[in-house]
Amino acid sequence: MAKRSGYEQAYQRFNLALWRRIISHNHRWRRVEKLYNVARECSHRWMYIGEWVLAFLFIGWATMRWSWDNLKNNTTLVYPLFQVSTLECRTLERSSMPDSCKIKLPIIHNADYSTYVNEKDYTDIYTTLWGAPYEDPWNQWAWAHYGVDIASAKWTPLYAIADWEVYSAGYNSAYGNVVKIKFKFNGEILFATYAHMNSISVEAWDVVVKWQQIWEVGNTGNVFGALGWYHVHFEIDKNNGWRPAYAFSGCPELDKGHSEIIKNGYCRIQLFQYTKDPIAMLESVDAPYPNQAAETQEPKPVEKEESHGVATGDVVETGNTNTSTGEDVKVVLPGEKKIEDKPLNVEKKNLIDLNFDSLDVNGKEFVNKWNIEIEKGFDDSIMLEQSTQIIIRITNKVSWAKFNGALNIPITAIASNTNVSLNPVSVMLVQDGEAKITITPVKMWSTYIALNLGNAKIWGTTIAIK
Ligand SMILES: [Zn+2]
Incomplete structure (x- = not known):
C-alpha cells in the first residue's frame, strides 16, 4: 500500500473533524428542541392558570388603589x-x-x-x-x-x-x-x-x-x-x-x-x-x-426616628468638640482689640453672635482661631438714594494678625426681601483682614439683613429704607 501523502492525511483529519462537528451540533439542537417541547407542554397549562391569577391580583389591587368610592x-x-x-x-x-x-x-x-x-x-x-x-x-x-x-x-x-x-x-x-x-x-x-x-x-x-x-x-x-x-x-x-x-x-x-x-x-x-x-x-x-x-404647647412629632439636633449633611464632631470656645467668641470685648487705624464706632460694631454647635467642623475650626467682627455703615435707616456697607473684619485670636486669603467656608449675605440688593452676596476673599458688602436700596420699606458663615447665622440687623 502506497504511503499516504501528507495532503491525504490532512484531508482525512479535516473530514473527520468536520463530521464530528456536524454530528455534535445536530445532536445538541435536537436535545434543546426536545427539552423545549417538553417544557412547552408542561407550562402551557401553568401559564394559563398563572395569567388568570395575575389578572385577578392586578384587578384587585387596582380596585383598592384607584376606586373613587374608596377614597375618603x-x-x-x-x-x-x-x-x-x-x-x-x-x-x-x-x-x-x-x-x-x-x-x-x-x-x-x-x-x-x-x-x-x-x-x-x-x-x-x-x-x-x-x-x-x-x-x-x-x-x-x-x-x-x-x-x-x-x-x-x-x-x-x-x-x-x-x-x-x-x-x-x-x-x-x-x-x-x-x-x-x-x-x-x-x-x-x-x-x-x-x-x-x-x-x-x-x-x-x-x-x-x-x-x-x-x-x-x-x-x-x-x-x-x-x-x-x-x-x-x-x-x-x-x-x-x-x-x-x-x-x-x-x-x-x-x-x-x-x-x-x-x-x-x-x-x-x-x-x-x-x-x-x-x-x-x-x-x-x-x-x-x-x-x-x-396653642400653648408644641405638638409632638409623629414617628420621627432621628434627633432634631443634627441637620442632614452636617458633619458632627464626636470626640474633641469644645463647646466653651463658642462662648469665647462672645467674651472678647471690642475695646480690647487692636483693629487698626480707622476709629470705629463701637455702637455700630458687633462681634459675631453665633450658635457654635450649628457650625460644621470647618466652621468650628475657623471660629476657634479667628475673631469675626461686623461693622455697619448705618444706624438703623438709610435713604433710598444712598448705599451703605457692612465691613467684615477677621483677625487672629492670639496674634491679632489680619486674615489674608480665601476663606474655606464662605460668608454669605442674605436679605429678607428684594428691597435692597447686596454685592457681593458671598464673600470668599479677605484682604488685609477686611471684606465689604455693599447694600444698595431698591425700594422704600425695610429689610432684614443677615450674615451666615456656611449654614450658621453669625449676625443680623433690620434696616429701614426711607
Ligand atoms: Zn416656591
Missing part, C-alpha cells in the same frame, strides 16, 4: 403650619429657639391679599404668593409662581392638610426633599406638595391623617429668591389621569426654563389649568390651624 372625601382642610418663626429668629433652629420667636401663622382671611400687602407680619411669612414673581412676591397680576412660599425656621413642623395618602416622597434637585399627598376634596382629586423639607419621614403609599405631622421646614433643593431662607413651598396640583399635573404642562414657552417662566408669567394659562392657589383653597373652607387645641 374631605370637606374640610387644615393649614399646613401652626406655629412659625418670626423673621428675627428665622436662622435659628427650632429646637433651640426661645418661645418669643414663635408666632401663630398669620391667616390671610378670605385670601384677600390687598388687605395685607403692607403688613410686615404677613409679608415676612408669606414670602412669595401663588401666581407672583420672586421679584415682586405679593403681586399676583401676571406672573407664575405655582405655589405659596411660607417662611419659618428650620425644623418647623408641617402637617397634612387632608386625609389620604402619600403619593410620593423623595429628593428632587429643584424641590429638594419633597412630599406629595394625594387627597380628595369636595369630590376632586388633588395633590398637595410640600417642598424644600429638611428630611423625609414618610414614604409613598403611607396613609396620612389630617393634622398628622409629616415633615419639617428646611432649605433643600433650589431655594429660589429666598437665598438660603428656610421656607416651605406649598403647592396644590390638579390631577392629570391619576397623576399630579405639572404646573406648566403643555405650555409652548416651557423651554424658556423655570425661572424665566415664573419671572415673566409665560405659562399663566397652564398655571390656572393645572394648579390652584393654596391659600384661596384653604380659605374657601375656612381652614383652621392643624392643632388648635394645643
Whole structure:
C-alpha cells in the first residue's frame, strides 16, 4: 500500500473533524428542541392558570388603589403650619429657639391679599404668593409662581392638610426633599406638595391623617429668591389621569426654563389649568390651624426616628468638640482689640453672635482661631438714594494678625426681601483682614439683613429704607 501523502492525511483529519462537528451540533439542537417541547407542554397549562391569577391580583389591587368610592372625601382642610418663626429668629433652629420667636401663622382671611400687602407680619411669612414673581412676591397680576412660599425656621413642623395618602416622597434637585399627598376634596382629586423639607419621614403609599405631622421646614433643593431662607413651598396640583399635573404642562414657552417662566408669567394659562392657589383653597373652607387645641404647647412629632439636633449633611464632631470656645467668641470685648487705624464706632460694631454647635467642623475650626467682627455703615435707616456697607473684619485670636486669603467656608449675605440688593452676596476673599458688602436700596420699606458663615447665622440687623 502506497504511503499516504501528507495532503491525504490532512484531508482525512479535516473530514473527520468536520463530521464530528456536524454530528455534535445536530445532536445538541435536537436535545434543546426536545427539552423545549417538553417544557412547552408542561407550562402551557401553568401559564394559563398563572395569567388568570395575575389578572385577578392586578384587578384587585387596582380596585383598592384607584376606586373613587374608596377614597375618603374631605370637606374640610387644615393649614399646613401652626406655629412659625418670626423673621428675627428665622436662622435659628427650632429646637433651640426661645418661645418669643414663635408666632401663630398669620391667616390671610378670605385670601384677600390687598388687605395685607403692607403688613410686615404677613409679608415676612408669606414670602412669595401663588401666581407672583420672586421679584415682586405679593403681586399676583401676571406672573407664575405655582405655589405659596411660607417662611419659618428650620425644623418647623408641617402637617397634612387632608386625609389620604402619600403619593410620593423623595429628593428632587429643584424641590429638594419633597412630599406629595394625594387627597380628595369636595369630590376632586388633588395633590398637595410640600417642598424644600429638611428630611423625609414618610414614604409613598403611607396613609396620612389630617393634622398628622409629616415633615419639617428646611432649605433643600433650589431655594429660589429666598437665598438660603428656610421656607416651605406649598403647592396644590390638579390631577392629570391619576397623576399630579405639572404646573406648566403643555405650555409652548416651557423651554424658556423655570425661572424665566415664573419671572415673566409665560405659562399663566397652564398655571390656572393645572394648579390652584393654596391659600384661596384653604380659605374657601375656612381652614383652621392643624392643632388648635394645643396653642400653648408644641405638638409632638409623629414617628420621627432621628434627633432634631443634627441637620442632614452636617458633619458632627464626636470626640474633641469644645463647646466653651463658642462662648469665647462672645467674651472678647471690642475695646480690647487692636483693629487698626480707622476709629470705629463701637455702637455700630458687633462681634459675631453665633450658635457654635450649628457650625460644621470647618466652621468650628475657623471660629476657634479667628475673631469675626461686623461693622455697619448705618444706624438703623438709610435713604433710598444712598448705599451703605457692612465691613467684615477677621483677625487672629492670639496674634491679632489680619486674615489674608480665601476663606474655606464662605460668608454669605442674605436679605429678607428684594428691597435692597447686596454685592457681593458671598464673600470668599479677605484682604488685609477686611471684606465689604455693599447694600444698595431698591425700594422704600425695610429689610432684614443677615450674615451666615456656611449654614450658621453669625449676625443680623433690620434696616429701614426711607
Ligand atoms: Zn416656591
